[in-house]
Amino acid sequence: xxxxxxxxxxxxxxxxxxxxxxxxxxxxxxxxxxxxxxxxxxxxxxxxxxxxxxxxxxxxxxxxxxxxxxxxxxxxxxxxxxxxxxxxxxxxxxxxxxxxxxxxxxxxxxxxxxxxxxxxxxxxxxx
Numbered sequence: 001x002x003x004x005x006x007x008x009x010x011x012x013x014x015x016x017x018x019x020x021x022x023x024x025x026x027x028x029x030x031x032x033x034x035x036x037x038x039x040x041x042x043x044x045x046x047x048x049x050x051x052x053x054x055x056x057x058x059x060x061x062x063x064x065x066x067x068x069x070x071x072x073x074x075x076x077x078x079x080x081x082x083x084x085x086x087x088x089x090x091x092x093x094x095x096x097x098x099x100x101x102x103x104x105x106x107x108x109x110x111x112x113x114x115x116x117x118x119x120x121x122x123x124x125x126x127x
Contacts, residue, residue: 011040056106061116066091066107082107089122100125 002008011019019036022028033039057069064084071077073095080103082091093103107113108124117124 009040056103058106058110058113061113066110066113068103068106070095070103084117084120084122086120089120090125091117091122 016036019039023033023035023039033042055071057071059067059069059079061067066082066084068080068082069077070080073080078095080093080095082093082104085092088099090099091104091107092099093101095101096103098104105126108117108126114124
């Protein structure tokens, strides 16, 4: 019987043995993971985060804009432009029509871009 908000997945027996062995090891005990469900949940979340981090790619920076490739848009990804509004000292995403979307957040994670923005008096909405 499957619990509410849960589903089942099949894992090869040899992989499940490795998971249990890892949980029972010193490294496994230090991780705080106590059962295979926790182990699998953590592993899957880590992989999703890793894949999501490859979603964006900084393309270039100009005086008035920053361009970012978003691999989740369209079939092959698409370029998003964040216009730099000097009068407000904020970035504005043309795709999301927002000053605080995932694209603007990513822009503020780019060290080289942040240096330029801070010199111009821009402030991150994420500080």
